[in-house]
Amino acid sequence: MRMERLSQDKIRIFLTFDDLTERGIQKEDMWREIPKVHELFSEMMDQAYNELGFDASGPLAVEVFAMPAQGMVVIVTRGKLERDADSHAEDEEEVYELEVTLEQSEAIIYRFRDIEDAIGAAKTLSGRLTEEGRMYRYQNQWVLTFDPAGLETSGYHALIAVLAEYGEASSITPAVLEEYGKLIISSNAVKVLAENFMN
Secondary structure, three states: OOEEEOOOEEEEEOHHHHHHHHOOOOHHHOOOOOHHHHHHHHHHHHHHHHHOOOOEEEEEEEEEEEEOOOOOEEEEOOOOOOOOOOOOHHHHOOOEEEEEEEEEEEOEEEEEOOOHHHHHHHHHOOOOOOOEEEEEEOOOEEEEEEEHHOOOOHHHHHHHHHHHOOOEEEEOOOHHHHHEEEEEEOOOOOHHHHHHOOO
C-alpha cells in the first residue's frame, strides 16, 4: 500500500491486488458494504495519518479506480465539516461520512524512469505484440498507456510482462495524464519509438 498527498485535503492511495488478497478482499468487494472493506479503509486512514498527517475526520469523498493489471487507486478528499454552534465535543465520534465513487479503467499504464527503458520496451513489443500506445511525460517520468480492447488474453499478459520488465505499473489514471501530463506521442507510440531509436 503506497500513499501520497496530492493537496492539503486530498490523498492518493495505491493498493496492489496483493494488498487486497492479504486481507481476504476480492476486487469486486470494493463495490460492497462489507466489514472487511471498512477495516481496510480504517487501516488506510490510520496509515495516512501516520505517514502524511492526513486527518480523516469529517465528510470524505472517496473515488476508487480499478485498473486491470495494477490494482486499485483510491483518492480521498476531505470535505469541510459544518458544525452547529451548539454542538458538543462528546458528539464528535470518529465517523467517516463517505461518498464513494467507483470507476473502472481498462487502460494499461506503465512508467519508466528514463527514455532508454521506454525505448527498450518499445523495441521488444514492436512487430511482435503491438505497435500502438500513447506516450506522456508526467512528473519527470515517461509514461506509456495502452488500450487493451484489441488484445487477446495471451497478448494482454505478454504486453504486461514486457512492460513490467522495463518499467513499473503506475497508479496514475488516464484522466490525470490528460490533464496534467504532456502528450509526447499521440498514437502508435511503440512503432514511433522503435523506428526512431534504432541502434
